[in-house]
C-alpha cells in the first residue's frame with residue numbers, strides 16, 4: 330500500500346514562487362489576547378508552509394455567522410483585498426464548515442483554507458517515515474470526511490497551490506465510502522506499527538531504563554537538546570522550522586551515578602493542534618503518557634511563554650499525561666543578556682536556564698532529572714508491559 334501523503338497537502342511546497350496569502354483572525358469579543366497570539370502563530374505557520382503573508386485581518390464578533398463565519402461586510406472587505414493584493418489564498422484562523430468555505434470562496438474568488446488544513450499541509454511535507462506518512466494521511470482523511478459535500482469541489486478545486494488537490498480532485502476514488510475504507514486500512518497499519526514499537530519499548534524496559542520524554546512548543550530546541558545530551562554522532566534533524574520533528578527518536582543518556590535513561594523527542598506542540606492530528610498521531614504521542622518523567626522545554630526568547638505553556642498543558646491533558654513528574658527548562662540561554670536572565674529567573678523560579686547549543690546548565694539539569702526519577706520510583710512504565 331502506498332503511504333504517500335495526500336498530494337494536495339504537499340503541492341504548496343513544490344511551488345517555486347511563494348503564494349501571497351491573506352490571514353484572517355477570528356474570535357469572540359472577550360478573547361482578544363488569545364486571538365492575537367493565535368494569529369501570529371498562524372503567520373509563522375504560513376511562512377513555514379512557504380507562503381508570504383500579504384495582509385492580516387481580524388474581527389471580534391458576538392457570535393459566529395453560520396453561513397460565512399464573519400459578517401458579510403468583513404468578507405467583502407477581504408474580497409477586495411484579494412483583488413488589490415492579487416492574493417489567491419485566504420487562511421482563516423478558525424475551523425470552517427464546508428458550506429462556510431464555499432460561501433467565502435465564492436465571495437472572495439480565492440481559495441479559502443482553515444488553520445487545521447494548513448497544519449496538515451505542513452505535517453504532510455514533514456512526514457519522513459512510513460509511520461509518519463500513514464498518520465498524516467489518516468489525519469487528512471479524517472479532516473476531509475465530514476467536509477466532503479458537493480461544495481468540496483467548489484472554487485478551491487479550480488485553482489492550484491496549497492491544500493487544493495487530494496480527494497476532491499481525485500473525484501470518485503475519494504468518495505466517502507472509499508475514504509472510510511482507506512481510513513480502516515490506515516488504522517490497521519498503525520496498529521501493526523504500534524505493536525512493533527511496543528516490542529522495542531518492552532526491550533528498553535527490560536533493561537530497567539527510565540523513560541524521559543522531551544516535550545514542548547515547536548521550535549523550542551527539543552531535538553537540539555536530545556542531540557546534545559546524548560552526545561552521539563547519529564543526530565536527530567533539528568532546524569529553525571515549525572514541526573521539524575514528527576517521528577519520535579530515542580537516545581540513551583548517562584545520568585549522574587552511572588545510571589542510564591532513554592530520552593525520547595517527538596512532535597512539538599502549538600495552540601489548538603487539530604484533533605484529527607492528535608488522534609492520528611496517537612501512537613507517536615503515546616511515548617509521552619508512558620514516560621517516567623517529562624522534560625518540558627520552552628524557548629527563553631519567546632515573547633509568549635505563557636501561551637505556549639498553555640498549549641503544552643492542554644495537549645498533556647488530552648494525552649492524560651499531566652500527572653507525570655516534570656522537569657522544566659528555559660532553553661537557548663546562550664542568547665540572553667544579564668538582565669533578561671535575571672528577569673526570567675525571577676519570573677520562573679522553577680525552571681532551569683539551559684543552552685542546548687553550549688551545554689550550559691546540563692549538570693544541573695541531569696541532577697534534577699535524577700532526583701525527580703528517584704522521588705517517583707514507582708511511577709515507571711510498567712503498565713506498558715501488560
Ligand SMILES: Nc1nc2c(ncn2[C@@H]2O[C@H](COP(=O)(O)OP(=O)(O)OP(=O)(O)O)[C@@H](O)[C@H]2O)c(=O)[nH]1
Nearest residue numbers: 547548549550551552553568572573574597685686
Ligand atoms: N541559540 C540557540 N539556538 C538553539 C538552541 N537550541 C535550539 N536552537 C535552535 O532552535 C531551532 C529549533 O531547534 P530544534 O531542536 O529543531 O527545535 P524542536 O523543539 O525540536 O522543534 P520541532 O521539532 O520543530 O518541534 C534550531 O534552529 C536550533 O539551532 C540553543 O540552546 N541556543
Ligand SMILES: [Mg+2]
Nearest residue numbers: 551552573574
Ligand atoms: Mg524537533
